[in-house]
Amino acid sequence: MSGAEAATAEDGQAAPQERPRRRQARGERRIAQLLEAAASVFTTTGYTAASTNAIAREAGVSPGTLYQFFPNKEAIAIELGSRLMHEMRETYGEVLTPVDPATPLEQVVGAAVDRFIDFNCRHPVFFALMHGPDIPGRIAEEHDALHATLVTRVESMLTPLLPDTPAPEVSRTAQMCVGLYKAGLELVLAHEGAEREAYVRELKNVLHRYLDPLVVD
């Protein structure tokens, strides 16, 4: 729905749209540039406080240019999130997808956390995007395609581990895991060096111990 989304579609291959909309290479570059700038600004100031003008400035273009590619601030966040998820899949492949039930849980959790943390350290926006303009009872609707996707992926990772658990409960567990992830991530990012390592270990412990009694032996 975002301008950028249309942009991502490789021309000619996708279903024919109203107008071919043959995006030029320059535009594609601009979009990347804008998303990079947005990532930087979101990371620095948080999503809510980030201004579209600031993003444009950081990208070295005029505000108007930004709006040629994105209809509004939220669309930028959404596209950014979607690209992050995409890259996550690309990079880690099966990380968060169904695992061999034989693998020890500790190892599954350890690997997942490691890779997740690693990814976040290389893409600090990720965190900023997950803390959108949240109002308590309202887990940021469309804004959080990111959150939703994450939950879905964790869900499909958990399913084979919890074969006898009813779906709604798996879903709840997945929600919980993502929440714990986020909480741990916050602490990890807030520290450095050995301390950071320690928090990573703790996070693994939390998840491992939480899930251990649930998995089928």
Added chain:
Amino acid sequence: MSGAEAATAEDGQAAPQERPRRRQARGERRIAQLLEAAASVFTTTGYTAASTNAIAREAGVSPGTLYQFFPNKEAIAIELGSRLMHEMRETYGEVLTPVDPATPLEQVVGAAVDRFIDFNCRHPVFFALMHGPDIPGRIAEEHDALHATLVTRVESMLTPLLPDTPAPEVSRTAQMCVGLYKAGLELVLAHEGAEREAYVRELKNVLHRYLDPLVVD
């Protein structure tokens, strides 16, 4: 430290003895009124999006009056947080303070979570204040006296349970617990009825299982 305190303190020097009393009384009422309004607005819109004008309007006073008691928006949040912590102590007394090592952990965690959740449901601002204008690596410095206090309290609750654990590790565990609390709380608040209950149970499980291997039997 709080803006309100600073404001009320100023007149203690110039005025005679009985005057300050009444002035302070009126001032206290105003402050309470303003904090109540602020709580309402923060809850509805979140801290960042809340405007001081909106708070003043909600309190039924002019913006000028608000600034007579608080130097800025942050000061309101800080004072609000400090009062919340105070009330928490008043209400639950020993909840989060050292416990009899004989009490089963499950019970300790269960009681703490129940009361904490209960407190949050009666004071929804609490949540809003914990999700201030956070920037990833920077756990909202002065803003989060709230967070800091909470951590301290959890720390002192954990100490007797972890007698052989070095202080820094206890501190880390406390940080972790508070983080997990927050994560769980978010999910709890986002649901209602039976689903909410289920999330409360999950949160208890998380904490219990996390701490269980750490406590001395």
Added chain:
Amino acid sequence: MSGAEAATAEDGQAAPQERPRRRQARGERRIAQLLEAAASVFTTTGYTAASTNAIAREAGVSPGTLYQFFPNKEAIAIELGSRLMHEMRETYGEVLTPVDPATPLEQVVGAAVDRFIDFNCRHPVFFALMHGPDIPGRIAEEHDALHATLVTRVESMLTPLLPDTPAPEVSRTAQMCVGLYKAGLELVLAHEGAEREAYVRELKNVLHRYLDPLVVD
């Protein structure tokens, strides 16, 4: 509904509102000043092209000040229109109100047109306001309280002249008269001196001849 409307209410006399809202004299002056500026800008550029910033600048205040008194551009136009109608009533009293059926129609029309034109020359905004952001089939809803009021007044002026005519037809005739007024006014304002006088005469003729066959002898 507009901020200014609330302002116009003389305090203490009207029903007690939420808060007394004791508007200060300065504010009242500001409102007058802003409306004057708005009148000037609307007259020069037309309603649609007028910018709130331009109005503020013309009034010698900051944009923020304007928005302290009016929630948006439309509210300014509405308040301006309402004040114009008010002044019209004040100035001309019975102009557009029921007339003695004995008065010759020519004289009735002549007087009404003269006063109307006169009023418009002294308040050129009037015309600008009647040409709001019209889209063909949509005679500018609330915007045109002005138009509506005018029609109502003309209606009540026509009623005694057309005693045997059904109400809907009177209403239609009134609409028509106002439309003709506006059309004539445009031509009158577009000319000067003798030419203007000639157009005034023509307008009178139009109306007189249109209504003549309708009135009861």
Added chain:
Amino acid sequence: MSGAEAATAEDGQAAPQERPRRRQARGERRIAQLLEAAASVFTTTGYTAASTNAIAREAGVSPGTLYQFFPNKEAIAIELGSRLMHEMRETYGEVLTPVDPATPLEQVVGAAVDRFIDFNCRHPVFFALMHGPDIPGRIAEEHDALHATLVTRVESMLTPLLPDTPAPEVSRTAQMCVGLYKAGLELVLAHEGAEREAYVRELKNVLHRYLDPLVVD
């Protein structure tokens, strides 16, 4: 005069004989396409609020293309108006041209109004164009070639009916008639069905009664 003409004229010098033909043909199609789109947008949003980008989008071309044929927004309106007048002449031929003095005025007026209204209903832009970005005393100069042309035509229609009237007065009467037309049209378009019919009748009455005393019997 029109931007389109200027654009198409340019290439006549450089190219050989047959090339221009096809180029012009394609250009003509583009222009027609653009004008159609402009008509649609003007009708929907009004002239002032219409954006050239919106017109280009509606036409399915890029903004750049639009500006290859028209130097600016106004030029589009002008060309559109001129084509409308042209079509009016084509379609109704003698409608607004000199009439047989023997024809009863009522019939002349009736036919003219009917055809005019009919034309407007089939070309709703017409109305939008006549309500351009008018400023009171300034009957939209160049913009209103439309208005001017209309006046001229009405003038030439009136001349034989008012043989003894001095030219300037005829001109004034023509201006007046066009103004009344516009006023009536607005009301007609604002209603539907029987109500619309009623307004059409009223408009005819207005014009008939206005002109009746002026024509030579």
Added chain:
DNA sequence: GATGAATGAGGATTCATTCAT
């Protein structure tokens, strides 16, 4: 000729904060 990209001043509106009364 056609496209999409780029512009940048300008639009309405908000808001934390200060000031005069």
Added chain:
DNA sequence: TATGAATGAATCCTCATTCAT
């Protein structure tokens, strides 16, 4: 004290127009 007035930079976003390809 308390009020309403005042500020002005900043917000998001639009648009007529020009440019490079």
